[in-house]
Structure formats: C-alpha cells, structure tokens
Amino acid sequence: QQPVQSPQAVILREGEDAVINCSSSKALYSVHWYRQKHGEAPVFLMILLKGGEQKGHDKISASFNEKKQQSSLYLTASQLSYSGTYFCGTERLRALRTGGGADGLTFGKGTHLIIQP
C-alpha cells in the first residue's frame, strides 16, 4: 500500500527550513528517502531502520516513529541544490513478507521542493 506524503509541494527561499512527512498504514521495517531532479534518476538520501531512529546527512536529517509508522525528512538552511522531488519509499516488515530477500520499495507520490534564491 502506497505511503502518504505531505505536503505535495513546497516553495522556499534559500536558507529556509522544510519538513516532509511520510506515513503508512502498514507495519514497516524501513523507510527510505530519495531525491529526484528533473530528467535524472532518484538518488538515495538515507534509510531509517529502527523505531525512533534519526539519521543525518549534512543539513538533511530524518526520523522514523515506529509506533506511528511515520517518518519525517528535515531540510535545514536549504540550498539551491536541494530543489527536486523527494520520495519516501517504504519496506514492509520481513515477518509479513511471503519470501526472503528483497521485496522492493513502495514510493509515496512525492513532494516537489522549489528553492528560490
């Protein structure tokens, strides 16, 4: 089942902060975040594997609330290079899978982020 992302679009001035949310009605093992620029492939940002885990990457960080099956991506002091579409991708708990290995990610509809100078 597709995770729900919000907001659909954000317009920021350079240096401002943004939060993108992702929620699922299904129990998750992990949440991934990817950024895709126009005409390019999605690029991995980070993966969150445990409840309450937070990860950071430069000025981009994320959290995962396992109890609520929600994840948030935080972009602080945004730069022009942050523009693009952000997708969360969710992976179900292994116990709920029909087999081993990988099941692939189900992506949310995306959040279109525009950073203006």
Add this chain to the structure above:
Amino acid sequence: DTEVTQTPKHLVMGMTNKKSLKCEQHMGHRAMYWYKQKAKKPPELMFVYSYEKLSINESVPSRFSPECPNSSLLNLHLHALQPEDSALYLCASSQPGDRGGGELFFGEGSRLTVL
C-alpha cells in the same frame, strides 16, 4: 564501481515490435528491480529479482517479460506494447541484508515511446 547502467537510453517502438531493455551492475548486489515511472509520478514497482529468482511480480501484463541471466544482468523484454506503456523504465539494484532489501541504486533509465 557504484553504477547501474541501462541501455538503450531512448527507445521508440511500434505496437507490433519486440525489443529489450538491458541493465547491468557490478556492485555484487543480489537484488535487482524494474520500476516504471510516468511523468510527475513516483516510480512504480514492476518486478524484483532476489538472488536471480523472480520474487515479486506486481501484476504486470504479460507483454512485459523480465529475465535475469546472472547476478549482474537484468533484462526486460517488450512485446506488443500499448501507447500507454510509454514511460521511463528504471532499473535498480541493492544488497539484501538480514531483514531488508537495502539501499536502491538506480540507473538513469530507458525512456520508452510506443507509437
């Protein structure tokens, strides 16, 4: 080498043609994926190969036929496609871990146009 290479980058085909999309990775990953992406939409999972075995087929029409000749290669065979199949086809790979599929590395995609 952290690349996933897809060929061709662009493909135009008629509805009666047979063509193939190819994907290659040399990262030693044991999971490979095909995703379909329409404009302004998220990638949509089509097939997953885990350890060279087809593990996920997301109810994809039989006019799409995946093949995984070995752990580095993934093909998508196309036959009798419809104009609505026009899209960007993304290949990805990952290394499955103890309980998860791992970070996805995407290729640049093959942009398919069906006339």
